[in-house]
Amino acid sequence: MPQVLPDWLTPQQFQQAVKEMRAVVGDKWVFYEDGPALRSYRDAYSTLDDDAFLPSAVVAPDGVEEIQKILKIANDYRVPLWTISSGKNFAYGGPAPRKSGYVVVDLKRMNRIIEVNEEFAYALVEPGVTYFQLYEYIQKKGYKLWIDPAAPGWGSVLGNTLEHGVGYTPYGDHYMMHCGMEVVLADGTVLRTGQGSLPGTQCWQLFQYGFGPVLDGIFTQSNLGIVTKMGMWLMPEPPGYMPFMITYPNEDDLFAITEAVRPLKVNMVIPNGAFTVGLLWEAAVKTTKAQYSTAKGPLPDSTLKKIASDHKLGMWNFYAALYGPKPMMDNSFKLVRDALGSIPGAKFYFDGDRKGDPSWDYRVKLMRGIPNMTEFNIVNWVNGGAHIDFSPISPTRGEDAVKQYEMIKTRAHEYGFDYIGEFAVGWRDMHHVFQLIFNRSDEAERKRAHELFGVLIDEAAKAGYGEYRTHLAFMDQIAGTYDWNDGALWKLHHRLKDALDPNGILSPGKMGIWPKHMREEKA
Template sequence: MSTCAVSRPPACTRKVRLWENACVELILPQGHSERSYHNALTAFSAVVGQEWVLATDSDRDTYMDAYALGDGRNRAPGAAVAPASREEVQAIVRLANEHRVPLWPVGRGKNLGYGGTSTVVPGTVVLDMGRMNRILEVDEKHAYCVIEPGVGFFDLYNYLKDNNIPLWMAVPGNAWGSVIGNALERGIGYTAYGDNAEQLCGLEVVMPDGDLLRTGLGALEGSKGSYHYKYGYGPSWDQMFMQSNFGIVTQAGVWLQPEPQMSAKASITLPQFADIGWAIDKLGDLRRRDVIRHNFVFGNFMHEAAVYSQRSDWYDGEGAMPDEVAQKIIDKYGMGWWSFRLNVAGGPGMVEAHMKEISDALEPQLDYKLDWTTWQQGDPIERSARGIPSVTALQIVNWHGGRGGHIGFSPVMPQDGELALAQATRMKARFEEYGLDYYTSFTMGRRHINNVNLILYDRDNVDMVTRSRGLFTALIEDSAANGYGEYRTHIDFMEPVAKSYGFNNQAQLRFNEKVKQALDPNGVIAPGKYGIGTLNGGVEA
């Protein structure tokens, strides 16, 4: 087994009869026979019921990447199986080992812009846990919930709201997905609890051999503190299951934010491209001192323009949109070159003090006073800084018309204004070199910024897709050369991004491969995810 490369086998397609009335074009992973694959799907059906083994052509099409760079068939799954319980997941994993058929676990399959439910190795069977959607517990006193991977942000939000539970949650820009799935991919929301991975406490994991593990204090039989303390006794393994293919999380505790007495929010716009320099330094200082206690998106004008309009409303020319057209958009919407929103929450005294400190820090550089909107308990919740799920942000894929899509390139950087300005200048030039519109943001964390660059394209425009791929590849190389690593990526680029972490002859990737080989010698869990693991099985049954 190679320690650095992920296999890229061509899809092997054959028409085969799976059930008595279903003859489909079956996509097989390399090295698999029709018989072994058919036997595996038949065995899965005995666990979940035939109706939950989804293997027709139309079934498979629903699991293709909706935003794929091209037609997406190079990453097409072979089928899907949808368990309803942890016990069914365990049974499926054991059968996958027996038949050497790989699985690709998803919670709700809405990881849009990163591959959705498509798979690195074509022909892999999607393990769709969308039916596992129980909210098992909500502890109002201690501010946590226990949920399954099929629970989405709208599900949890509505449950808390409908039951008048005064706990807040953090939601990402696209809130269509799984709460657990987003946290395991290190996704973010925009409240004080917005580092979603940090809010996980106590995982239940089905291991690659079908065994069951509970992390932290959950390893104690009858534990009363599984969702109160993350680390337990001895090594802590929770991070091992984030952005990995070392196991399948079937349940997790999630910390929630107790509803504050008061919150306030303000929107800030900056007129000039170069304003990012001073603003990142000022905001970074406020963030590190916990005056600002939440992640927030410091985005360029395209954030608004791509949601509320289409490119053709402004420009029909070739190449990247010129700066003078960008200025027309800025003037039309009054949004500035950059814009962001800040929230403050807590007791009234703390909120008012932090509002003043933020205003005092920013207003000397602005030509206006910050306009704060406040909320207090009992006011309509829509006025608060609470995370409320929305999918409005997905409107950006209509920017070019046609079958739109987007892909994000997101390196992590220090909170340094000079570096951020240099990065934005460099990135803008690269987008223009490839004839694509520059859509970017700098998401502010506690000590870092994520430079999220979205490449918008029309999937049916072959030239645009080719240029988008070229740009993404160039950005990987540029960022590695400047010492910045991407924190999360699309399945098409998992291998080259993994290789860009090159210290000591890719020691981290080699270590990941050793762990993968030890835990999953048959390579049945998500082969190739984050550049880890080739397809080891495949001997004809």
């Protein structure tokens, strides 16, 4: 077992705490000895060494009562915990804890779908419920409802929502579509947010607010409580669905695409989570870099043009969909065609035009709520492929899209990496996701990727672009960029942490939020 424990915790105390946790959940659900079971909780894609983010133990409770007992033990011994829902977040840190010496609390056994209500189109789920599981349940029941999955369907519905994840249907802003949480605080208190705090409530999953301050947000991307249940609104199956893709041949078309799509999104002509996807993101789903070049460094323009030609792709590829009765979709599409089709070189593709094309097929599924795992093919772009996602927020404005693209591409090329990115277009913003694909077995390349990521954080923040989510290794750096008014927001986060979790046992360091004694130690 990796014995890298906090200064205040002796190995004997840690062993006793683990022994007591074992008595709560049973031998089968505690992993303590160093070996494959424990090491399966490492971050498989980390830019750092394997042991940088490796738990000293793992406990997997099944239910609120077991969580409460584990919290009591952790408070008694001041054992730091790290809570995960299913541990499948391999873009931003996987199931690993912030540092060695933590006990991972794995909620995968809490995988019950408590309710799916077809009349009001919602689900109430536990943390371990995956997109695949919820989708299959709805299909088996024959409900006319769609879910909104993240790209990897094996992820947790609740976990992705808490991390501010996005999807591909009109319900793509997952936190916006949540309704009601059950939360266990560090002292074991169980509370329900919104209408759930009213005994005998009839509206917990129907109305997001209750009476008084709305607290749901403080339990997202935080370490202030353990969310054990969450309501999610589902999309009623529409009478029609029209997915489409538009390819654009030129790199500098990004400006015009972004300017054209903004009014379509703000006015909800395009209602779903639309995406402007770079060439290599699309290509990496179905091919590898080695098929085109064995040279080191980013691919030259001549090779990019060859890839585009071979796969009928543009330098930019725009995906969206329309939903509803056919006359309504036809009318909306006229506006789409006039705006996005007016850019020279635009070529439209519809259902049936790209049969057998995996990059088309998986996005068409996602935009109609069918989870899959196809996007993970991208990590095979290079040998020993791993990835870490850099994702600054951008206004839906051509000038900003180009500025971010040029900034990230230039730095990526400088460090020897390809630009593999996409813009997820929301109502008024875009999540610009740059997949930094690197060979994890190459130590020098791994170190270059780590350095590049840190440089991008600082440059983006200096230009006014903040990250919305990040890898464990960069949480403090990004938290430090949100420093308006002498860091007033993070000072409030720390005040909340000290009040709700005085022993600092819940995920210390999550999103740069540390308990008081660890802040003092770091200082």
